[in-house]
Amino acid sequence: MVTQNLPKNPPQRxxxxxxxxxxxxxxxxxPGDRQARCYTRIGMADTTVRKRTLAPWMGMLLTVLGALSNxxxxxxxxxxxxxxxxxxxxxxxxxxxxxGLWRAFGQSTAYKGKLTSAVAAVFSLLFLxxxxxxxxxxxxxxxxxxxxxxxxxxxxxxxxxDSTGHPxxxxxxxxxxxxxxxPKAVLLIFYRGYW
Amino acid sequence: MPVAISVDAQxxxxxxxxxxxxxxxxxxxxxAEVIRRFxxxxxxxGPDGTDIARPAEFLxxxxxxxxxxxxxEDIRVRPRADELxxxxxSIR
Numbered sequence: 360m361v362t363q364n365l366p367k368n369p370p371q372r373x374x375x376x377x378x379x380x381x382x383x384x385x386x387x388x389x390p391g392d393r394q395a396r397c398y399t400r401i402g403m404a405d406t407t408v409r410k411r412t413l414a415p416w417m418g419m420l421l422t423v424l425g426a427l428s429n430x431x432x433x434x435x436x437x438x439x440x441x442x443x444x445x446x447x448x449x450x451x452x453x454x455x456x457x458x459g460l461w462r463a464f465g466q467s468t469a470y471k472g473k474l475t476s477a478v479a480a481v482f483s484l485l486f487l488x489x490x491x492x493x494x495x496x497x498x499x500x501x502x503x504x505x506x507x508x509x510x511x512x513x514x515x516x517x518x519x520x521d522s523t524g525h526p527x528x529x530x531x532x533x534x535x536x537x538x539x540x541x542p543k544a545v546l547l548i549f550y551r552g553y554w
Numbered sequence: 555m556p557v558a559i560s561v562d563a564q565x566x567x568x569x570x571x572x573x574x575x576x577x578x579x580x581x582x583x584x585x586a587e588v589i590r591r592f593x594x595x596x597x598x599x600g601p602d603g604t605d606i607a608r609p610a611e612f613l614x615x616x617x618x619x620x621x622x623x624x625x626x627e628d629i630r631v632r633p634r635a636d637e638l639x640x641x642x643x644s645i646r
Contacts, residue, residue: 436592440625501608503624506593513618517588519581521557521569532557533616542555544621544645545614546638549594549607552560 400418409471415459415479421452422486429493443487449490456483561586561606585609591643615645 425448432438459479462470510512518528532545556578562569567580583589595612600606611633613622622641624633 361615430592432627463574500627501596501625503593503609504593507610507625508612508620508623510570510620510623512620514612514614514620515591516618517591518643519583521579521581521593522563522564522571524564526586527557527581527615529618534557543616544555544642546556546642547612547614548558549592549610549612550558550560551596551600551606551609552562552566553600553606 409467410469412459412462412472412476414455414462415476415483417470418452418455418457418459418494419479419483419486421447421455422483422490423452425452426486426489426493429490437503438500439503442494442500445490446494449487453483453487458482522529557581559583559607559619560587561604563590611638613641613645621645 402442425445428445428448429441431441431444456476456479459472459476463476467473505549514529516529517528518531520529533541556579558567558576558578560579560580561584562570562582563584564582567582569575571580581588586595586605586607591593592610594607594610595601595605596608597605601609606625609626609632611622611624612620615621621644624638626632
């Protein structure tokens with residue numbers, strides 16, 4: 360069987376590489392096979408129409424959106440997930456840019472746009488760098504603290520040492536131990552520290 | 555009367571008090587126990603990834619009830635003094 364088939368139909372075993380000149384022209388391009396179509400075009404005439412790829416531009420657009428999305432908290436959007444969203448969008452953008460680069464350079468017979476995709480890649484990397492910087496600095500965004508005491512709620516009593524080592528409780532703060540007369544209110548200021 | 559609370563050690567707070575001339579008490583919560591009880595922990599928010607308090611201000615009346623509070627979403631944005639004073643004046 361094998362020895363009979365081999366000399367008879369070599370083009371069908373490698374339709375793309377060897378069949379273009381003979382069999383592909385006769386059979387027409389194989390549907391869905393981009394490479395086959397591409398070789399067919401080259402084989403038939405010099406009317407190569409290389410496709411444009413939008414991937415680098417879409418990718419760059421995503422990295423721009425990713426960087427811009429850091430402004431979302433100014434529109435009232437919750438600040439906590441924004442840095443992650445921004446970084447994710449930018450990374451998806453970079454993946455698209457990489458696809459675009461691969462098409463333009465790796466499949467340059469089918470796609471054009473080497474220069475444009477390279478330009479888009481450079482700008483995308485700049486915007487990605489911006490998103491990473493925002494993401495890095497976002498660790499200074501405090502958490503939501505939704506479970507913290509709300510207006511109208513009682514706060515838990517506590518006792519902590521002051522800067523001279525004396526223990527101070529909330530109840531004590533309302534007594535007259537610090538001022539001459541008991542205060543009407545106490546302002547608890549929680550701060551980040553590391554001064 | 556203001557009271558400041560952070561994870562800073564007593565010496566650090568005492569130093570800050572002297573430097574800035576603050577007369578009100580600074581309480582040290584190095585293990586962030588009270589900060590945690592108030593649900594104000596900012597995990598790994600400090601330098602070297604330490605747990606610290608997120609900035610927050612509570613105006614507490616004599617019954618221990620919160621009358622005014624402020625949580626900033628941006629550590630560069632601090633409460634407005636006029637808001638706080640208005641809330642304080644409303645407490646009798």
